[in-house]
Amino acid sequence: MAALIRHSVGLWASKLPLLRLPQRPSLSLLGTTTQHRLRTSTVPTFSRIIQRAYASSAHHDHDHDHGRHQQSKAPEEPYDQTEQILAFGSFLVFGSIFTYLSWTPVKAGSSQPYKLLPREDRPLRTTESAALASSSSSNADETQSPGEPSPAITTITAEPPLPEGETRPLAGYYKYVLVGAGTASYHALRAIKSSDPQAEILVIGHEEVPPYSRPQLSKEMWQSPSSTTFRNASGQEVSVFYKDRGAYAIVESDPESGEMVYKCPPASAGRVPPPILLLGHRVTKLDIEKQQITLDTDRVVQYGKVLLATGGTPRELPLVRDLPPHLRAQTSTFRTLADYEALEKESRVARQIVVIGGGFLGSELACTLAQRTSSPSPPLTTTTGASPSGPGKPHRLQVTQVLSGSTVLNRVLPRYLSRWTTEQIADLGVDVLRHKEITRISETESLHGPGSTPKLSIEFKDGAVVEADHIVQAIGIDPDVALARQAGLEIDAGRGGGIVVNAELEARRNVYVAGDAASYYDTLLGRRRLEHYDNAAQMGHLAGKNMAGESNPYTHQPLFWSDLGPAISFEAVGKVDARMPTASVWARDEPTPAPATEALTEDYKRGIVFYLEDNHIVGMVVWNLPGKIELARQVVLRGEFKYKHVQGLTRMFNIHQVEPKREPEA
Incomplete structure (x- = not known):
């Protein structure tokens, strides 16, 4: 069958008068642009096939001319009409077959064909890779200095996938590190x-x-009996790891x-x-x-x-770094999964934990630790599979949060909202110490647990002193x-x-x-590091x-979020800085204002804070409004809304009718 196809195509190409091509087509017939493409193309296109079939590329002209002059020219035979008819019939039959076999596949359920990637972007088959590597290595030797990696070789000589269980040594080169x-x-x-x-x-x-997700370490993970899973908003048990080790x-x-x-x-x-x-x-x-x-x-x-x-x-406080090893062991920072496991274990036996810092991490940890004192802690399963402390026992854990300023989150939230948030944290049972500067940390005569190490004494500049079984430093990162x-x-x-x-x-x-x-350049907000x-x-x-x-620029406007106890959950996007002017809109449970003789109690349940720069909205905080952050992101990305648009934008968020949070299943 293959021979018949080749014979028929040969007849079609050589005998059909209307479609006949010269035996050595001249590149001049194809035009200057096509000549250049034929001579420089590395893709086996139809034009490339013409080159190979007729050897008409520039570097082959001399060889074939010489060979042709060596041969005697036979007189051209007259056309036979029967052969012309046979050639034309072959074209109709086998042309349809070629069209069918070479038709571009289409994805199921789609009207668009698969996109053919550029040659250099397509993954190579093993045989193709080996052939190209062989040809590239000889060329690379002529142009590259010794000891310099050859891009032509390193981009195509990837080792084939391993059979399951096969061992391979760590290589000396990787395309991506x-x-x-x-x-x-x-x-x-x-x-x-x-x-x-x-x-x-x-x-x-x-x-x-x-690799794993960090945000849950200071939030959802504390409600789970395992150190590697947590319950999401839908109540599903989710692993903190993006993929397990088997991947x-x-x-x-x-x-x-x-x-x-x-x-x-x-x-x-x-x-x-x-x-x-x-x-x-x-x-x-x-x-x-x-x-x-x-x-x-x-x-x-x-x-x-x-x-x-x-x-x-x-970051660590200099006073902590200077502590003797046995006292420094009673302090920690909070960044990794191992840090979470260590603090979770400590919280089961400690009576007093001091959290230093009033930012996001410090406030989240203070709220989380305070909330778990009301009920027994579930037994913890660590990444090693061990349960170091057994079932949790109900005990009163005193949590103290030390602030250098007067309120929490005072670099992000407006002063009134920062003050109200601090009060909410205190209502959870956290002892919030404000305007404190630590001057000394030492050991006391009190013991941390039965027969264990001494407690720590924290002295402040104003003369106040607090004791702690453990100190958590949440003062930012470098x-x-x-x-x-x-x-x-x-x-x-x-x-x-x-x-x-x-x-x-x-x-x-x-x-x-x-x-x-x-540190990247934000085209809307300037250079930033988040x-x-x-x-x-x-x-x-x-x-x-x-x-x-x-080669795409980074134009994304990132968001961040925080959960502080059961009453506060907010998300923010854009440039949010407490030093900037803000405009806020809050929902009220009762639309009618209270009489002037009664004191108004602020209750910021749901609302929006707009951050302004040159009268333009450059950042937003959506407060207890789940599902609204993407809308806020679009507002910031537009970059054209001003203070006068605040009321109209607020109506888009519909802060008076919000979908309730879906509580996790018991």
């Missing part, structure tokens, strides 16, 4: 895989667990050779290369010129593109820029020390930054897309 294993890194990983599914990606994290190829040290190796997990066996996860390690050096990183084991890994998603390091500074990247000292990136989140060629450590989940997730996604070949 992600430094950090948090939210930004995870979303970058997903974005890269969606654009470049066959790429091998190395993710390096200093924690011993896979990754975890790098481990080989017990015999000591070499770093990994196995293909069952979830990805025989399909695409799984993300390679190196846990419990840090990157100590970044060489931008050589495109390589150095691990804390002195191992060097080269990269095609690298993402710095290093996050931040919790962006982790040590690696970037060592590599010579620009650090933005004016905004908390973030790593300066352009609109595409690129700090230098092939070096991207996302998350808490990134420490919120939504910002990390969106930046990671865009950085991953750009690493995989796109």
Whole structure:
């Protein structure tokens, strides 16, 4: 059948007068633009096939001319009408077959064909990769200096997917290396895989667990009997991990050779290369010129593109850092899953816990700790599977929150709302200490638990003293820029020390930054550095897309949210700063004002706070209005609404009729 097709096509091409092509078509007949495409195209298009069939490309002209002159020219035979008819019939029959076999497939339920990716973006088959790697290596040797990675080789020689259970050593080169294993890194990983599914990606994290979501550590996690799950708004039990360990190829040290190796997990066996996860390690050096990183084991890994998603390091009070080790062990910061597990365990036996800080984290922890004292704590299951403290016993936990100012969240909320929020936290049972400056921390004669370590004494500048079994420091983070500074990247000292990136989140060629450590330029609000989940997730996604070949600017307006007890849940978007002028609209349970003789008690149940800059709305807080934050985001993104539009915008949010929160199932 194949021979018949070839014979018929040959007859059609050579005998049909109306469609006949010359044996060596001249490029001049095709026009200048087409000539250039034929000579430079690397894609096997129909024009390319003409080149190969007739050897008419420029670098083949001489060879074929020489061969043709060697042969004697036979006189051309006259056309036979029978052959013409046969050729035309073959064209009608087999042309339909060719059209059917080469028809572009269409997705089920769609009228649009699959989009054919550009040649360089399509994943290579194993045989195709090997062939191109062979040809590229010979060319690279002529143009590249010794020791310099060849982009032509490294982008196409990805190793084939591992069979399940097969062990492979950690390679010396990866197309993508992600430094950090948090939210930004995870979303970058997903974005890269969606654009470049066959790429091998190395993710390096200093924690011993896979990427997970942090916001729940100070909120929902405290209501769960497990340290790795929580109940979402629908009452479903959800893991704090984005994916379990089985979705990754975890790098481990080989017990015999000591070499770093990994196995293909069952979830990805025989399909695409799984993300390679190196846990419990840090990157100590970044060489931008050589495109390589150095691990804390002195191992060097080269990269095609690298993402710095290093996050931040919790701040500590100098007084705490100077404590003796046995007293410093009774203090902690709060950032990681291990920090949560340690504090959760401590809260089961402690009688007095002091939280230092009046920001989001400090206020959330104070509320969470105070709420759990009213009932026995469920037994905790840690990431190691152990239950260190057994079933919780009901006991009175005294929670103290120490503020340097007069109110909580005083850098974000207007003064009146910050003051009211502080009162609500106090109503939960938190002892709020205002305008306090710590001057000394020491041990007391009181014991923390039966026969255990001494309690801590915290002395303040005004002479007040409080005791604590444990101190939690929630006074912010410093962006982790040590690696970037060592590599010579620009650090933005004016905004908390973030790593300066352009609109595409690129700090230098092939070096991207996302998350808490990134100082980026917001086209609407200017240069910013944010420490919120939504910002990390969106930046990671865009950085991953750009690493995989796109070039899109970061225009997202990130949101953040906080839950403070059962009565307060708010979300914010845009530029929200307590120093800015604001306009607020609040819903009242009773539309009729109280008589002038009665004192008005403020109760901010539902409302909106508009933040103004040059009379324009640049930020919003939606207070106890679930499902309205996306509308607020669009208002800020428009950038054209002013103070005079506040009343009209408020009607869009319908603050008097709000869908109730769906309570978690018991």
